[in-house]
Amino acid sequence: MLVVIANDLPPAVRGRMKLWFIEPRPNIFVSGIKDSVADTVVTYLNKSCPPESGLLIFQRINRSPGYKIWGIGDHTKQITDIDGLQLIIEKNLSSREKTLYTAEQTLQ
Structure with a gap:
């Protein structure tokens, strides 16, 4: 699957x-x-x-893990x-947010 x-x-x-793929939304194949x-x-x-x-x-x-992610060009993610596990970063935390997040995790 691709x-x-x-x-x-x-x-x-x-x-x-469009010869090989379906396009459920524009530019998603x-x-x-x-x-x-x-x-x-x-x-x-x-x-x-x-x-x-x-x-x-x-x-x-x-x-394992069953998939490979390729990034070509200027993608936003x-x-x-x-x-060895490829992941997509949704949001980069600022250093202040990282500190607050770490402190919050420590308190729990």
Whole structure:
């Protein structure tokens, strides 16, 4: 399975994506393609999309944790890796917020 979330895709790429994917919302593509085809699609997107496309790609893999996240271009979310587990950072805490959060956790 492959899920592609884009800020903006070139029209030619978007048209080609519609061959393999459904598009439940604009610039969000979902497909159950096989792993070998998914690798080809990721390579195609990497070569064909400018950085402004801002791609986040979620690919199913056969080892733990079961997925791989690719970030291509200027996407708005930050990808982090913690002990081999890829995660998306939703909100960066300021140093003051981190201090308050740590103090709050200590009190509980």
